[in-house]
Amino acid sequence: MTTAAVRRIASIAAPARIVPLLLAIAILVFLYYHAPHFFAVRNLINILVQMSSLGLLAIGMTLVMIGGGIDLSMPATMAFGAVLGAFYMRAGGNPAVAALITLVAVAAVGTINGIAAAWFKMTPFVVTLASMTAVGGATVWMTNSVSVSHFPDAFFNFYLARPFGVPVTVIILVVAALIASTVMSSTIFGRWLYAVGINARAARVARIPVERVLFATYLVSALLAGLTGVLLSARLGSASANIGNDGVVLDIVSACVVGGVSIYGGTGKPLGAVFGAFFITLISNSLNQLGVSYFMNLVVKGIVIIAFIYLDKLARREP
Amino acid sequence: MSESLGPLLQLNAITKKFGATTALDAASFEGHAGEVHALMGANGAGKSTLMNVLGGVVPMDAGEIIISGSPVQIRSPHESKALGIAFVHQELNMLPTMTVAENVFIDALPQYGGLVDRDRMRKGAAELLERLGSRFSPEQPVEELSTGDRQMVEIARALARDPRIIIFDEPTSSLTDRERQRLFAIIRQLKQSGVAVIYITHFLDEIFHISDRVTVMRNGQTVGSSAIAAITPTEVVRLMLGEVERQERLREPHAAAGKPLLSVRGLTRRGVLHDIGFELYPGEIVGLWGLLGSGRTELVHALIGLDPIDSGELRIAADSEDRPITPKALHRQIGLVTEDRRGEGLLMPLSVVGNLSLASLSQLLSPLRLIDRRREQAFAEEIVARLKIKLNDPRQAVKTLSGGNQQKVVLGRWLATGPRLFILDEPTRGLDVAAKAEVLRLTTELATEGASILLISSELEDMMRVCDRYLVISRGRIVGELPGGADKNRLMEAVSGGHSTAAAA
Numbered sequence: 001m002t003t004a005a006v007r008r009i010a011s012i013a014a015p016a017r018i019v020p021l022l023l024a025i026a027i028l029v030f031l032y033y034h035a036p037h038f039f040a041v042r043n044l045i046n047i048l049v050q051m052s053s054l055g056l057l058a059i060g061m062t063l064v065m066i067g068g069g070i071d072l073s074m075p076a077t078m079a080f081g082a083v084l085g086a087f088y089m090r091a092g093g094n095p096a097v098a099a100l101i102t103l104v105a106v107a108a109v110g111t112i113n114g115i116a117a118a119w120f121k122m123t124p125f126v127v128t129l130a131s132m133t134a135v136g137g138a139t140v141w142m143t144n145s146v147s148v149s150h151f152p153d154a155f156f157n158f159y160l161a162r163p164f165g166v167p168v169t170v171i172i173l174v175v176a177a178l179i180a181s182t183v184m185s186s187t188i189f190g191r192w193l194y195a196v197g198i199n200a201r202a203a204r205v206a207r208i209p210v211e212r213v214l215f216a217t218y219l220v221s222a223l224l225a226g227l228t229g230v231l232l233s234a235r236l237g238s239a240s241a242n243i244g245n246d247g248v249v250l251d252i253v254s255a256c257v258v259g260g261v262s263i264y265g266g267t268g269k270p271l272g273a274v275f276g277a278f279f280i281t282l283i284s285n286s287l288n289q290l291g292v293s294y295f296m297n298l299v300v301k302g303i304v305i306i307a308f309i310y311l312d313k314l315a316r317r318e319p
Numbered sequence: 320m321s322e323s324l325g326p327l328l329q330l331n332a333i334t335k336k337f338g339a340t341t342a343l344d345a346a347s348f349e350g351h352a353g354e355v356h357a358l359m360g361a362n363g364a365g366k367s368t369l370m371n372v373l374g375g376v377v378p379m380d381a382g383e384i385i386i387s388g389s390p391v392q393i394r395s396p397h398e399s400k401a402l403g404i405a406f407v408h409q410e411l412n413m414l415p416t417m418t419v420a421e422n423v424f425i426d427a428l429p430q431y432g433g434l435v436d437r438d439r440m441r442k443g444a445a446e447l448l449e450r451l452g453s454r455f456s457p458e459q460p461v462e463e464l465s466t467g468d469r470q471m472v473e474i475a476r477a478l479a480r481d482p483r484i485i486i487f488d489e490p491t492s493s494l495t496d497r498e499r500q501r502l503f504a505i506i507r508q509l510k511q512s513g514v515a516v517i518y519i520t521h522f523l524d525e526i527f528h529i530s531d532r533v534t535v536m537r538n539g540q541t542v543g544s545s546a547i548a549a550i551t552p553t554e555v556v557r558l559m560l561g562e563v564e565r566q567e568r569l570r571e572p573h574a575a576a577g578k579p580l581l582s583v584r585g586l587t588r589r590g591v592l593h594d595i596g597f598e599l600y601p602g603e604i605v606g607l608w609g610l611l612g613s614g615r616t617e618l619v620h621a622l623i624g625l626d627p628i629d630s631g632e633l634r635i636a637a638d639s640e641d642r643p644i645t646p647k648a649l650h651r652q653i654g655l656v657t658e659d660r661r662g663e664g665l666l667m668p669l670s671v672v673g674n675l676s677l678a679s680l681s682q683l684l685s686p687l688r689l690i691d692r693r694r695e696q697a698f699a700e701e702i703v704a705r706l707k708i709k710l711n712d713p714r715q716a717v718k719t720l721s722g723g724n725q726q727k728v729v730l731g732r733w734l735a736t737g738p739r740l741f742i743l744d745e746p747t748r749g750l751d752v753a754a755k756a757e758v759l760r761l762t763t764e765l766a767t768e769g770a771s772i773l774l775i776s777s778e779l780e781d782m783m784r785v786c787d788r789y790l791v792i793s794r795g796r797i798v799g800e801l802p803g804g805a806d807k808n809r810l811m812e813a814v815s816g817g818h819s820t821a822a823a824a
Contacts (some may be wrong), residue, residue, distance in 0.1 A: 206666075
């Protein structure tokens, strides 16, 4: 391929990166004039807290998507882990042990997804759709669709703390984003994962343990789902099957796609997905501020994701 | 059949360009009723393009097609069918969950009042299957049939329209011996009923078994055509490969010494590779010489565990003894250049640096176990300089390099891991003369430094410049060994197959 052709691809790809940024600025300017409450410090912090759950989930999804897969079970896994931890705390258990229970439970789900997708070569979409259903069903069955609450104070004191005025969940998001960025850009695992996502066959010829790499992505996505579940339980004061509702998975995939993570695998950065999470939260929140109905909100999000997948496709198309 | 009627089909001076590349250069072909005419040529010689012109899939730029003496236009597969031309494709384009009858009539389902007429369809299919001597029912789903039976369905589909011309595109590549014999019987039957059969294959023995004429293509041209009785297999190979110019050797044949690095015994993959055995010695370049379809790529895949094997043993020299080794473990120790540079060799969107360092990342870590970019860059630049890879910036995407430089990146990646064994499958494919010479020179340098090299190439000129020894492979067996000094006649005879060559030579 000629350099001119490459430049042409880059010029098509560029809008895919710049469009969400411009849109975000446009929305902020619009809100400045039409929804002044939006810029209240309380609302801004609220947005940051809201986006931190989505951001953590999007980081996990980013790894899976770079490897060429998808993990639809993330929200269901999150609710499953959160509810198990909540049961333990309601019975008077220690919050640290509860968090451990949550992480072990979600790791089990991630292991099943990972083994099925990596070694058994089952289609990730179907495997995680099935585990989403199974895990989601188990959660509803365990809870009878009732929220589990009554957590010890120590739990809230830890997760709802605001050192220097910054909520703990935001700090956790920043740390997770920095670690994920470093892993993807500067570790052997990161290089391997990009290689597997670009071309699994070529990666195998280059001696990369393709199955182990793919497996790890599903394990990490499940663990991040578990972590998010713990944070969300603290914020909501309860855990329920409903925190992993169907809308969440669309939000995660939207955040990734808006943030430049390709659904075809091989490209994308964790920080991009975090920005995408900010963008998606911004849209929901601002539509809310403008008094738009929740259901119209879903319509807008659906349209946004279709538009960005189209941009992704344009950027990918080789002349 | 009488020849006086003139040819049923004439393709005259067909020319086709795809962009700047000429796929067909005034290619000509004749098909007679009641004759089997074989079409041969290496990969990319233009066989498929020529047949696609006839099938209406590819429009020609110039030339004429004459059927039964009158010029015709073929602008679509539909027009081709209407002229009585049928294709039996190599990869079986079946709808596995549908029945045999449905598959046979899928492009012209008999209808009755707007609905599919199942009775007529079933009867039609049953008749065709009987003609082919097949025993399965038209009601059976295709997925329950063996490969050979599926081939019969494909043939039945071709016969459904009573064609005058049938093209078989490498029909035997996945058939068992018995299925192949049945196919040949059917072809003879078709021939007797006056059909003109065009038979595309890579297998020389089949041509001499089944066909009446053979036409050989090379570089988009039809370079020779002859009655089968008037030509020998070696002559066909010579036509396929063209004039092999004897170029200066880059390294004189080197006699192997010491103990073998790799010994292969009884390597078998059912239906593909049979009892393969050979040794590779340190410092030698061994050419695996065989035509396309001989099993050479399959052997490479089996050696390194990309395809499973049914039996056989590999041993590799370790310290002073030799130890058994599994194909997967062998893969981790060798430098591998595969035939498919874009699909298997390189990660095209990644940078040159990223591609070069991929197998050596563990040596480029900082104390924090992170990849040290400065060292990675220096590492890549050293390889770039050593192999004289031409580029603007090591950070540019590898897909922006020329083919020769891409190939050097593949080699460079392994070079840094210091393997004792290299397997190079078609390393010079698609390269220009200068790039070829550079890649071959690099190969001899590796051998001189003590590495063993197994080289596979369809280009005999290239092999003859560097090989110290040849293993001749045919139909999945090692059928002989030749010294590095062997001339092109011996090499060509070696792959022309035993039986008829022995008589001719």
